[in-house]
Structures are given as structure tokens and as C-alpha cells.
Amino acid sequence: MAGYIIKRIAVAFLTLLLIMCITFLLMNAVPGSPFLTEKSTPEMIARANAKYGLDKPLYIQLWNYIKNYLRGDLGTSLKMQEGTNVSDIIFHQGKFTLSLKLGLYALLLAVIIGIPLGCIAAYNRGSWIDGFLRVLTTIGVAVPTFVLATLLLVTFAVKLQWLPTLSSSLTSFKSYVMPVISLSFYYTCYVAKLTRTSMLDAINQDYIRTARAKGVKTHALILKHALRNSLIPVITYLGPVMAGIITGSFVVESTFSIPGLGKYFVQSVLNRDYPVIMATTVVLSALVIIMNLVVDIAYKIVDPRITLTEKED
């Protein structure tokens, strides 16, 4: 187990390194300079380049990035908040916490709503409840996040005025409602579908029949015996969910004007603020990679049958 975790952490670092290299190459493949404006002269650009070390050969620039990142220094912003330390922008101006909170709440909602819904559907298989939930979840995984987010915004904030239009600071409970729901809706439906399928699989197993024959009550049967086994596919799916929630947060954050990391990343790409692009990419990727690691280890705990070293497909 310990060996496996060490190996996975090493691979995670390797992946992050690869992501840094790819990001660096892509950033530098964009023609033009971050300092290019209508007023700038070639001298000004050269001076700015020299100031931020952009005149050095690419491999040295890349090496500097890696060296500084290992020391925990994410560099300074070139453009968007010139001269400010990027780690200050990300961690101390609340962007990271804002996005993380939004993402975790969405994840939590997907799990605590999705899994029970799946259980209810499987338990009432073939009844109208199952039918209704199937229709709901099937449609749910086909609605794009931005359509849902905008419709919620128009209905509840603009027309009915029950909820605030701008959730910018996410201070009150009310301001969380719409962003979290629109971010987690797809995943709630997907988790519910997944739980239903694997629950039905589990219910048809022999050990469930044995337990039933021994007189275990139905709700105990579902909650204790069937659920535990049917959770495995759901847990495997949580890694991709995290990546998806980060993707979704780009849309949700721009729809609800939340100044989070997702919105900041999009802006930094459009502004070509190299250190900010690099930092946001690495932080978001690290989040996804850590989540995948946690999921894989949780996987092992839930199902001891899985041998981690031979994980093919």
C-alpha cells in the first residue's frame, strides 16, 4: 500500500512536470508579446522582456519556472495585476478558496443527492418513481451547464427575484444556491444513473439473496449490503467529476460573475499573462491529480479485492 502511494505520488509529480512543459511550450507558441499594446515601442517591449527574464533562451526560462515552483514561488504577474505575487493573487485574494468551496459543495451535493436518488430508483425498479427519475437523469446529463445556469439566473434572480443576481463574493447561503446547483446538476444526475445501475447489479448477486433468506430487513439490505458494493463505480467516477467541476466552474463563474480561479484562468489566457497562466494551470491540475489519487486510494479501502499494482483498464 505504502509503496503504491509513493509510486502514485511520483507519477503525479511527473504529470505535473509534463503539464508545466506543455503549458510553457503552448504559451510561448502564441505569437506576439504580453507587453504588446498600441502604444508600446520595441524598446519598451525589450525592456519589459529583460525585466521579467523573457529575453533568456526558452529552456532557461522553463528551468527557472520549475526551480521556482519547487521552492513554492509562483512568480509575479506581468500584466493583470502587474508586479503582484501570483501566489498572493491565487491564495490570498480568495480566488482559490472561492473556487474550491464552490467545487467541493457541488461535489458534495452530487454525492449526497445523487447516491440516494440512485438507490431509490433501484429500490423502486419499474415503478413510476423509477421512470420519473430515469427521465430526469437522462435529460439532466444532456443539458449543458451554461444553459441551466442562465435559465436559473433568469428565472430565480431576474424574474422572481428570490435569489441575488450577482453571487460575486459568495457571502450568504442564498448566493451559493444557483452556482452550486448549476455546477452539480449534471454530476448529480450522472451519479444517480451510475448508482442505480450498479445497485441493480448488486441486488441480483447471490449474497443478497442469502441475506434476504436469512431475514435481513429490506432497508438494511439496501443500505448495508448492496450499497457498499455498488459504491465502487461511483467512487471511480469521482476523479473525473472533479475535473469536470473545474471545467464547469469556468462557465458558472463567468455566468454568476464569481471572481474565482476558473474565471481568472480564462482571463489570464486571453491576456497572455504567462506566470498567471502557468500558476492557474498547475494549481488546477494539481487539484485534479490529487483528487484522482485520493479516489484511487479510497477505491482500495472500499474494495479490498482490487489489487492496486495491476490496475489494467
Next chain:
Amino acid sequence: MDGKFAKLSPFQLDPDKIPDTLSPADFESAAESEKASMVEKHKSVSYWRDAWRRFKANTVSMVALGIFILCLFFAFIGPSLIPYGYGAQYRSSQKLGPFEYSKGEELIRSITDDCDAFYATALQPGSKTAVSKGNYFIRYKGATYAFTLAKAVEKSVIMLAADAAEPLLLVKESDIKDGSVTQSTPIELSETAAEDAKELKLVRNVVPHVFGTDSAGRDIMARTMYGTRVSITIGLVAALIVLIIGSIYGAISGLAGGAVDFIMMRIVELIYSIPEVLIVLLLQVVLKDPLQAWFDSGTTAFARAMSDLGSGIVSIFITFALLYWVTMARIVRGQVLQLKKQEYVTAATALGASGGRIIRRHLLPNCVGQLVITTCLQIPSAIFLESFLSFLGLGVSAPMASLGSLCSDALETISLYPYRLVFPGVILTVVVLTLNLIGDGLRDALDPRLKK
């Protein structure tokens, strides 16, 4: 032939019941028609026919297929049924609601249909005038343009709207001699109608803008049709790219095995663990300018075709080719690992078939079910990605449209005109939903072992 035997098959004959009186005729060989009734024919059912039979039995998938075909009609045939173009801006008809049309359009339509003169009072300020049928010329800013009556009216409406101060002459053909205007019908304020004019009853047979128009006067239905076409095409092409790269990569990796397989699968794992959306966003920005330069300098037919698509769409394809094939590669490799142990592969190897031939002739055709299912489910994910990028302003650019960019356009005026989001949003949802359901149906039909 004796009637006693006719109904019995030879196996049912009881020796004790053989009739005593047998005539030689009873021992004659059976006629063809009698033989035919003995043979039970099993018509061999092909894989696809069998799958289609199972698919047809699945009501939900069949309904989804029907709706998807309707969407295809909407996207590919619809644009030729409505008189509006996806990029054309109808100046007099901005910001119309669903099923509305503007006065200007109504007027133009009425004139072309049933009258020989038009007498406009509400058209433009200072345009009370009358014209008769025939060819017309517009003299505007020193240039003369020739039009039919309908076009002349349409153009003068647009030109007047653009610049009301500029004098505009609408001239009949008969009024022009040797290139100079002898007599003119100026469009200007006059209290009385021209002599040959008759007042017009507006006839309501204009094709309405079913989904309304946007702020630039573009018909939203035409744009939605076009956007659906773009989105579906992107989905299909991206899925095809994933299919080709993923299946070849997976098949090579699975068949080669050993160190090659190990390295190829580590590469897949690395790509798999990259949060692709971050890279996709970067790629979109990075590829924009080089692609544009290539379009501008490109002379080949391929470059021109790509240039018609625009850099946004082409970079989506490149993204799919770089990052999204890994799932397909994993699935194909898993299948190939199972299949390559089969005797026919050994036999082919023994007969000296090359690796490429084994992949082409034996392995890929045998996992065609999985290939079709995965490709089909890849289409909605490509459509989702494209709409996501367009929504962030990175996908297709105007006047081109995709369902995502239409939703994005609708956002600016969402509180005033919510229907602008609803139409493309609903169609996007329906397309993705039906493709998902068709994919599920295909899974049940092509791979019955997986059926739950």
C-alpha cells in the same frame, strides 16, 4: 400418390401402421414440392441485421433516432426551406420576437405579390410616394443601381435607414434616356399620393421569423439551423478523428504487447491524467494565429476547405486529435488483448500475415460493435466541448454560428429576450439527449452481453 402418407414425415411412420395395400406409385421418389416442405430453412442473419432487429425492438432508442433524424432535417434541409440566410442582416427587422415580422418586410412582400404600385406612409419618414411595376433604378450617392421593383423597394428601405439625410432617387426604367434621368420619382415627403398609385392593403403572407431576430437583424431560426449543422458536423468529424487515431493506437499497442505496449500505455495514462480543458483553452488561443496565417497563404483545396471552417473549428479538431483519443485507445486495446488469443489470429500469423493485415482484417472488424458504440457516445461529448468553448468566446466566430455561440450571444440580452437562449439551448439539449439514447440503444443492440 396415396393421401395417407402426405401428412406424415418419414420419422413419424409407425411400421405397424404401414397400410397393407401399397402400390408401386408409393415408392416413387418425392417431387420437389414435397421435398421443399421437409426442409426447415434457417436464413442466415447477418450481424448488422441482427443488431438492427434488436435496436428496432428498443422503443426509446427508436424514438430518439426519429427525433435525431428530425434534427438532421432541421439542420441540413431546413435552411433551404426558409427565405432567410444565417449571416444576412435584415436592417428593418431587428429585435423581433418569435413569429413576428417587420412592417418593412410585410410591405416588400405585399408589393411583390399583388400590386403594381406602392404607396408608403409608414415606411420611412418622408417617403410618401408611389411606384408602378417595371424595372427600377436607384440613384444613391452618385451611383445608379438597377433592380426589379421588389428589390428596389427593399434596397431603398435599407439605404434610407442607413442614411436618411442622403437624397435617394427611385427611377422607372422608362424615365431613363441615354443614361440620364429625364423624370424622377423622388422619395420625399409629399402630402398627396402619386397619380398612378393606389393605396395598399398589407397582405400578411410574409414568412415570419419563427424564432425572432437578433439585435443585428439576423433571423434566429436560420442561425439555429446553421448552428445545429455546424455542431453536428463538429461532433461527427471529431468522433471520426478519435475513432481513427484511437483504434489504430489501441490495436497496435494491444497486438504488439511487451515493452511497446507498456510505453504506449504509459503515454496514454499521462495524457489521461492531464486536465484536458486547461490545455484545450490554451490550444485555442495558440492555434488561432498560425491557422489563420496558413489559411491566408494556403492554395491547396484542403487549406481552402479548412479556411471555410475557420480557425476555431479546426483547432477543436486538432484538440480532439491530440487529447481525446485515449479512451478509445484503451477500449480497443482491451478488446484486442482478448481477441489476439483466438485461433484465427494464430492461424493468420502462421500463414505469414503482417501485423497491419491482422489488425485490418481480423482485429478491428471483430471489435466493430465497441467501436460504433464508443464513437456514437463521443459525438455528444464533442458537441458539448465545442459549445463550451464557443460559450467562452473561443469557438466559432460570427457570422458563423454554432449552438454554443448562439447561446453565448443570447446571454447579453438574456433578461429582455430569454427566447434567444431557449431555442438553441433546447435544440442542443435535444441533440445531445437523442445521441446519448441512440448510443445506449446501440450498446444493447451491438453488444447484448453488456445488457443490464
